[in-house]
Amino acid sequence: RxxxxxxxxxxxxxxxxxxxxxxxxxxxxxxxxxxxxxxxxxxxxxxxxxxxxxxxxxxxxxxxxxxxxxxxxxxxxxxxxxxxxxxxxxxxxxxxxxxxxxxxxxxxxxxxxxxxxxxxxxxxxxxxxxxxxxxxxxxxxxxxxxxxxxKRIVLRMSDEGAYAILGVPKDVLSERSVPGRAIVDGLETQIxxxxxxxxxxxxxxxxxxxxxxxxxRGAVEARNIGSLPTELDAASLPDRIDDMPVLGIGDDTLGPKGFEPVGTFVVAGPPQSGKTTALRSIVAAMERFDPQTELFHIGGRRAALRDLRAWRRAATGIEDVRALAKELKDVVADESVPTRILIVVENVTEFGDTDAERPLKELFQAINRSDHLLIADGDVTQLSGGYGLIGELKAGRHGIALRPDSYDGESLFKVPFPKVQRHEFPAGRGLFVENGRFVTVQVPLAPE
Known part of the structure; x- marks a missing residue:
């Protein structure tokens, strides 16, 4: 000090x-x-x-x-x-x-x-x-x-043999020396x-x-070392950054972090990691970015976002999901559609091994060949597969792993993550992957 x-x-x-x-x-x-x-x-x-x-x-x-x-x-x-x-x-x-x-x-x-x-x-x-x-x-x-x-400043040591190892006289300091008494450049000194x-x-x-x-006297203030917020209000973020919607605050700049609103986007994480919050905030970000975006929802009966807003179309049952996925596949493939389309799929793994799996898989393929966006969430342990419905969802190698583990990068995005520990990530924080690179991002709390 x-x-x-x-x-x-x-x-x-x-x-x-x-x-x-x-x-x-x-x-x-x-x-x-x-x-x-x-x-x-x-x-x-x-x-x-x-x-x-x-x-x-x-x-x-x-x-x-x-x-x-x-x-x-x-x-x-x-x-x-x-x-x-x-x-x-x-x-x-x-x-x-x-x-x-x-x-x-x-x-x-x-x-x-x-x-x-x-x-x-x-x-x-x-x-x-x-x-x-x-x-x-x-x-x-x-x-x-x-x-x-x-330069060494040697204070009182508990081991008397340490003084000789440190190259200073051993008879200068003792247990009776007052705090702050030291040896500096061979001289007894009081700090x-x-x-x-x-x-x-x-x-x-x-x-x-x-x-x-x-x-x-005019002393210049030194620059502080900032940190990501543990809670973030969506109202504090701009509508766009570099002509992209804003996902949250990025660790690299401590400023707004945008994401490309095309293809499939995966939101993965363990329970209580903020997956639903991330979905809600991405929907809100897309509405701020482009108010003309057409919004569709696919989810099971327990889907948390089903009543979030008035969707253009929404599907819950397997047959309804199957029919909507087939219809949307043709819509997103139609380049003459003038408006941007956002499709939200909650708990995507629920539709594996059902009659809706094949139409959804074809929808994911069509989305990755289009300029539209589909976001889907799921438990990270259920998204490790590389084939079928999950494989097509992850083909875009684009998304965010909330409260990640070191192995999640390879299993989700084919991008190696550093060694991280889940407890270091509060809810809503994760590693965002885009174009083969990752950055830590804090996702905002979207309004209910």
Whole structure:
């Protein structure tokens, strides 16, 4: 905390942007009051940890290119050559390196993000991107990391043998040393705290006062690291984005995410994952995008959307579904039809092995050859088949897997998903797949 505060205490000396990842007790969160502190992300907020590390990777890539173009080897040289004194020095505070390494180094989905951290250690210093990390014991820091550490602050250790391993005198610190007493560059040092008090409330008050003073002196606010909302109001979304209807908020830009309104679209997920909400929101999105869209509904007697609105046509029984599917197959194949058609099929697996299966299969084929849209939902465990009705539905390789598992990508869309855990996805959040690529999306809560 002292380093994070001190880094931006002199804004006139050059901009600094501080970010934090807290695997400890959450004490770093108090830094967010400072103007130069962008965000302090909790270690268990996987989504924001990934976004922060992706942001830092982008900074490394961008600076490496720009520094090379002007032949600058350090941030200081770049500022001098270009006159851009507003280029900030970046500082990442990582509280609890041991937990970070354990959770992120070996898991296949998270290992690339641990590699970003290692890259920051190796390449970051000349580019003005620095890391300050804490570890509760010397063994928590592997050689590959310690080899890139240029300065150590050694506080009181529980194991006296650790001092020799860390290369500092063992007779300086003891169990009687006061909190904050450390060895820095071989010298006994007392680490300062804001306000000069051990009372945390008084420290926070002093920090808030310093933050007000820094803003009055013109300190520039650091950019925050956002996150996807857990609940999203459909009214907050635009009617269209890039001339497409809006599915929800995308993780890649934290902005509206559109989808191509053609072909078959699969909404899959386990129970209570928000499948019905997703269907309802897609219908609402299509109506906002194109109010002239003709809407049709196919579903069993327990279909939740049957009474959602006045459909152009709706079918419930097997014979009615069979007849409507045959009729719609010819309609969507007719290129002279002037209006856009949206067909909603609820619980599509109910119609497998019935007289309606073949007409529905032919309807799915016709839809995938047309400019119209058909959306269908089902339990992810029942949509794993690759033949017949389900196979034709998934032929478009287009849709969203709500609360997904790592294997759902291959079984639903032939697109490999990263290693994910269902509990990390609230209701209405999933991996949206289109054109062979996926992105995490939060679907809005549509009005009942």
């Amino acid at each position: 002292s380093i994070g505060i001190a880094a931006g205490a002199r804004p006139e000396a050059g901009r600094v942007a501080v970010y934090g990842i807290d695997f400890g007790t959450g004490a770093l969160r108090s830094l967010e009051v400072m103007p130069h502190v962008g965000s302090v992300v909790s270690g268990d907020d996987v989504e924001r940890v990934q976004r922060l590390l992706r942001t830092l990777r982008g900074m490394l890539d961008d600076r490496a290119k720009r520094f090379s173009e002007v032949n600058a080897s350090t941030l200081t040289e770049y500022r001098q050559i270009t006159g851009n004194v507003q280029e900030p020095r970046i500082l990442l505070l990582l509280d609890g390196f041991g937990v970070f390494k354990q959770d992120w180094e070996t898991t296949s989905a998270r290992a690339p993000f641990y590699a970003i951290f290692m890259r920051m250690l190796g390449e970051g210093r000349p580019l003005g991107v620095h890391v300050v990390a804490t570890a509760d014991r010397y063994g928590a820091v592997p050689t590959a990391v310690s080899a890139n550490v240029t 300062a705290v804001i306000g000069g008090t051990t009372n945390v409330a008084e420290q926070n008050a002093a920090g808030a006062e310093l933050a007000r003073e820094l803003r009055a």
